[in-house]
Amino acid sequence: MQPLRPTRYIGKSVTRLEDRPLLTGAARFVADLDFPHQLHMRVVRSAHAHGRILGITTTEASALPGVVAVWTAADLGDLPPIPIRATAIQGLPPYRQPILARGRVRYVGEPVAVVFAESAYGAEDAADLVVADIEPLEPYLDVCRAPAEFAPGLTSEPTIIRKGYGDVDAAFQRAHAMVALDLSVGRHSAIPMETRGALARHDRARDVLELHGAAKRPHWNRDQLAEMLSMSPARIELYENHVGGGFGVRGEIYPEDVLVCVGARRLGRPVKWIEDRREHLLSANQSREQHHRIRAAVDAEGRFLAIDETLLHDQGAYVRTHGARVADMTIGLLLGPYRVPNYRAVAHYRLTNKTPAATYRAPGRFEGSFVRERLIDAIAQRLDLDPLEVRRRNLIGSAEMPYVRGLTALETEVILDSGDYAGLLEKALVWSGWQAMSRQAAARRAAGEAVGVGFGMFVEKSGLGPSEMVHLTVHADGTVEVVTGASSLGQGMETAIAQIAADTLGVDYRSIRVLHGNTNRIAFGFGAHASRVTVMTGEATRRAAEAVRAKALAFASELLQRDAAALDVVDGTVVAREGGGPSITLGQLAAQLAPASGSRGDREPGLAGTAWFHSKHMNYPYGVHMAQVAVDRETGGVKVERYCVAYDVGRAVNPAMIEGQIVGGLAQGLGGALLEEFLYSEDGQPLSVTFADYLTLTAREMPPVAVLITEDAPSPLNPLGLKGAGEGGVNAAGAAIASAIDDALQVAGLVARLPATPQYIRSRLRELEGGAA
Amino acid sequence: MKPAPFELHRPTTLGEALAILGRVCDEGGLVLAGGQSLVPMMALRVVYPPHLVDINGIEPLSRIAVEDGLLTVGATVRHAAFHRPVVDGPLGHLLAEVSRHIAHYPIRKRGTFCGSLSHADPASEWCLVAKTLGARIHLASLEGGRVLEADAFFVGAMTTAREPAEIVVEARLPVMPGAATFGFSEFNRRAGDFALGMSLVTFEIVDGVVVDPRIGIGGIEEMPRRLPRVEAMLADRRVTDTEPAALAAAACEEVDPMEDATTTADYRRHLAGVVVARAVGAAVARQARKD
C-alpha cells in the first residue's frame, strides 16, 4: 500500500453535497418530469395467481375518450422477455418474464395488457375496462412441496445450486453432537419512498430514445434495452434523476420500463408511467422468502465440524434480472465469520405463483445470518455453553486472513480479505455495556418482566467489481467534475466521492461536482448496488485524481520554475511546500491547458484524467448486532428497547453517512424481523397490497440505536482500505431479534421464523408450553 | 390509485345536502365527511361513487355541545377535537384517551366521529365507545329524521342501519356521572394501526360495590359490543372480589372472534381476555387515584 497524504475530508462527517435540493424541494424525481404531448401508461394486471388466458377484450377500453392505444402480448410481436444478468447457473432462460403475459398468467399483478391515454386518470379508467378471460389453474405456492410443472416439460425448479467442500458425512459420523433446525424467513422487500417510474421519449431530432427514471444500473439496462428493441446502444440514453431509495428493487429492468420505450417509439409521443403504491406492493421485486433445513456437527467444545444445509428458495413466478443470485449467494456466504471445516449446501431454486423475487438490501445475508446465528444459539443451548463463547471458539482469526472459503458468491471466489472478528466482538461487548445489559435484563425478568438481550455476528460483502471508470476534469473556474457510471439512490455517494477526490487532488470538497447515472456522459458504468460505489468509484476517482494532480504538478513545476516534488496542491492552488513564492490555481492551469492555449505546448489538452479500477474480488466488512427487547407475554407484542451495531468498514470516508446507512438499514432489518410480510391466500391472492396490511416500521417502533464504526481491518484490495457500508445495518437484525426474544421468554429456539409477529410468538408459546394460551 | 370520475357536490345547508343525496344515492352517491376512509377506498377503486356530497361546508354540523346530560357530536366534528376533554368529568377524559389511539395525527385532524360510526369498521374506537356508552345516532333524510340506539344502528362489519338517503347528523353520548371511572386497553402491531383487539370499561363504585359496569370489546368480533356475562361478574361486588384472570377467561369464552390471514380466531379470543382484564385494571387504578 502506498503512503497516503494526510487527509482533510476522508474520515470526516462533512455535510452532504446532495442535501440542498432534497431539503428545499428542488429535487427532481421522475414523477416531477413532464414532456409536452406525453401519454400516460397504465398496466392491466392479472387478478389470478395462475391461469390460462382465454382471451383479452380491449374494445370497451379502446373506445374510451382519450385512450390512444391498448395492447396485449399479441401487439408486442416478438419482443424478448426480461433479460437475466448472466452467471454460471444454466437453464434459466425458459423461465424469463414476458413483457406482457403470454398464454398464461403466473401471479396476481402480472402485466396482461397496457393502456396509453391522455391522462393518468383516463388510463386507469380504461384499464378497468379491459377484460381478461382467464381459466384458473391450481397455483403452486409452497416451496416445501415437490415442484410443480411450469410448462410442458419444465418443472418449477429451474435449478439446484450445490456448494461445499470437505467430507460432511464423515464429520457428522465422528461428531460429539448434532443440532438440526428448520427455519424460515417470510417474504418481504424494499419499500422505497419513491415508487418506480419511467418516462420515455423518442427524440426524433437526434433519433435517440431517452429513458428518464433510471436507477441502479443505467448502463446495463441501456444495453439490454438496445438488444430487446433492436437498437444501437448509441441511440439510447438513460437519465437518472433524483432517486428516492432503491435498496435493490429500483432500477432493474421490469416490464414497465420496456413498455414505456416501446410505447414512445411506436406512438411517437413521450410515455410516462408512475407506479402507484399498490402496484409496488404487487409487482416490484420481492425478496427473502426462504426455508432452511440446516444441521451442524460439533465437537464437545462447540466447534463446528460440519454444516449441512438445504435451502428452499421461493423465487416467485419468473426469473428476473437477478437470475438465481440470491439463492446462490445465500449458501455462498452463509458461514459468516466462522470456521467450518466441512460444508455442504444445496439450494432448491423454485418458482411459485407469487410476485417474482430478487435482491433486497443484504440479500441472502439477512436470511443467512438469521439461520447461522440461530444455529450457534442452538449449539450453545445443546452443549450448555455460553453462546458468546461458542462464537469465540469458532471465529476465524485475524492471522488467518486472507481466508479462502472455498466457495463462490456473485461469480467471485469468496476470500475474506481482512478482519479481526474476535477483536470487534470484544470491543463491541465493552462499548455496548453488554454485561450490564444482560444483568439488567435478568433482573427485570426476575421481577416478572419478559426482557431479553440478543446477539448476531455477521460478515458483509461489498465492493463488487468488475470495474468502474471515472473521468475527472478541472474547469477553468476551479470546479472539478467527476463523471462516473455508478449511480446514486440517495445514499450520499456524491459526497463520499467528492471527499476522496478532494483529498487526493488538494481541493475543497465543495468545489467538486459528481455526475452519475447518465449514459450519455460516460460509456461504461456498473451502477449502484452491492455496497460497491464508494469502493469501486471511490478508488477509480482516487486514481483519476492522482493522475490529474500529477499532471497539474508537472505543468506547474515548469510554469513556476520549481521542482514538482517541492510543490503541493492546497485548496485548489499549487504552492511551494515550504510556503512563499509564486503559486497558481488549478483553474488557471486548466485554462492554460485549454486546447487553443499557447502555453499548453505538446501536452494533452485539458486538466483532466480518466482512470479505471478493476476488482475480481469482493471485500468483506463485518459487524455485530445487539438487541434488547421486552416481550408482552400476553399479547406476543415485542418492543425493541435498545439496539447497538458495531461495524468495521475498513476505512470510514464519512462516519455520519455510514451511521445513516446503518440506522436506515436497521429500520428495514427490524421491519423484516418483526413486522413486514407479503402474505398470500391459499389461492395465491396477495393479502398485503396496502400499507394497512404490509407493515413497515415507523418512527414509533424504532428503538434508540448506538453505532460503533471501527477501521481495524482496512481492505488490502484498494489503497484507501475502503469497504462498503450499505447493508450492515440490515444483515443481522433478524438474528439478534430472534435471539433476544428467546432470551426474554427464556425459551431457546422459540423464534424459528421471521417476522416474529405477536400472533407467531403467541402460537409458539402455546406450542412449546403445551396448551396454555 | 386514481379514483374513477365522480361529481363533487358542496352544499352549505343540510336541506340542500339531503336533496342532493336523495337524488344521487340510488346510483351510489355517498356522503363525504373527513374522507379518511372513503378517499383511500376510492383511490384503490374499491368503491366507485359517481357523486360525493361533501358535508364539510354545512356549518351547523360542526357543533359539539352538552345539553340535557348528553354530549352532542355533530357530523363534522373531527377526531382531534377530543384530544382535550370536551366535557367535564370522566367522559371528557375517556374520549381524550381513546382519541389518541385512532390512526395518526393528520388523519385525526380530518376524520370525523360520525364518519367512523357510519363507516362501522369492526376495529373503530368510536364505534366501541358508541356501543359501550349507549350512543344515540341521529339520522336525517328528506322524509324527516329518526334516532337509533347504537345497538340498532350497527348491523355488521362495515354495515349500519343507515339508509342510503340518510345523513348521520349527530351522535349523542350520555355524560358519565362524576364518580364513574373508566379504563381502555388496545393492542395493535404499530402505533396508529387499527386495533387487533381493544376493550373499554366503565363503572361506578357506590357503597363499595360496582354499579353499572359496562365492558365493551372492539376489533374482536364483526362489531364492537358489550359482554354482559363478564359485566355480571363485576356487578354489585367489590372490584377486588373478582380476579382479573377470571374476567379474562370469561371474556375469552363469551366472544365469537373473527379470523383473517394474519390473525387466528384463537389469537383474538385470547386477546379479548387480555384487553378486558387490562381495561378493568386501568379503571380500577383510575378509581384508586381519585379516591
Ligand SMILES: Cc1cc2nc3c(=O)[nH]c(=O)nc-3n(C[C@H](O)[C@H](O)[C@H](O)COP(=O)(O)OP(=O)(O)OC[C@H]3O[C@@H](n4cnc5c(N)ncnc54)[C@H](O)[C@@H]3O)c2cc1C
Ligand atoms: C392510515 C389510517 C389509519 C386509521 N386508523 C384508524 C384507527 O386506528 N381507528 C379508527 O377508528 N379509524 C381509523 N382510520 C379511519 C379514520 O378514523 C376515518 O376517519 C374514519 O373511519 C371515517 O371517518 P371520515 O370522517 O374520514 O369518513 P369518510 O371517509 O368521509 O367516510 C367514510 C364512510 O362513511 C360515510 N359517511 C361519513 N360520514 C357520514 C355521515 N355523516 N352520514 C352518512 N354517511 C357518512 C361515507 O359515505 C363513507 O362511506 C384510519 C384511517 C387511515 C387512513
